[in-house]
Amino acid sequence: MKLALIQMDIAFGEPEKNKRSIEQYFAELDKSADTVVLPEMWNTGYDLKRLDEVADADGKDSQNFLSDLAKRYEVNLVGGSVAKSSERGFTNTMYAHDSTGKKLGEYSKVHLFRLMEEEKYLVEGQERGPFTLNNIPSAGLICYDIRFPEWVRAHVMDGAQVLYVVAEWPAPRIDHWRTLLIARAIENQCYVVACNRVGSDPKNDFGGHSIVIDPWGEIVAEADDREQILNAEINLELVEEVRKRIPIFDDRREKLY
Ligand SMILES: O=C(O)CCC(=O)C(=O)O
Secondary structure: OEEEEEEOEOOOOOHHHHHHHHHHHHHOOOOOOOEEEOOOOOOOOOOHHHHHHHOEEOOHHHHHHHHHHHHHHOOEEEOOOEEEEEOOEEEEEEEEEOOOOOEEEEEEOOOOOHHHOHHHHOOOOOOOOOEEEOOEEEEEEEHHHHHOHHHHHHHHHOOOOEEEEEEOOEHHHHHHHHHHHHHHHHHHOOEEEEEEOEEEOOOOEEEOOOEEEOOOOOEEEEOOOOOEEEEEEOOOHHHHHHHHHOOHHHHOOOOOO
16 A cells, blocks of 8 residues: 655634645645545644634535545545534544545544543544445544554454554654554554644644554654655555464453453
């Protein structure tokens, strides 16, 4: 698989402007890329106080936009996440599409991050929302979700071999971001493909360092803290190889935990 992670800045509360930025990035994609990943809440950023005005009604506009991009560029697209409004309230929701534009799955962030007051404005997702991308069982995780190893393990026990993480992770804790992601890859013996944003909003500076990590914990590719497209190639056979070498899934003591 040839991945392209779009590590972009996000305009605060300006979905149309952010869509134009994404269009520009797509025009610059490496022609060999088959799977593209976007960051968290790319439509609005953390403009939570104005969700009434800026969130996407039922995620329809975002889904159309993402489906059309995937089809036009013939790429699988893990569409970061968007602020979505529905009868249930506002959610932080990821959509994945295949290269024909077909929707593969949907996932809403289940762990809301109090430090950014998400719990005051958003409602939690209730489902795992796994998807199969390129014939590979995969899962989406949104930012703070990576601090919950039991949540990540649940996806892997379901069969996930690639974890797509999308984030607006602040710069002051970028060491946590890297360490947690490397640990999630090693302990689950799977690929971690993680796309963060850069730039600033009124309250935070975001740290970039989008990263692709293999099931042995080796870094396949890593960005710095500037806007860029991070390209990486991964080989899924390595998942099986690593799981045979250290068979942690056979050695688990399920009765004890
Ligand atoms: O856990 C962290 O330190 C960052 C989480 C975060 O920024 C988020 O979930 O939006």
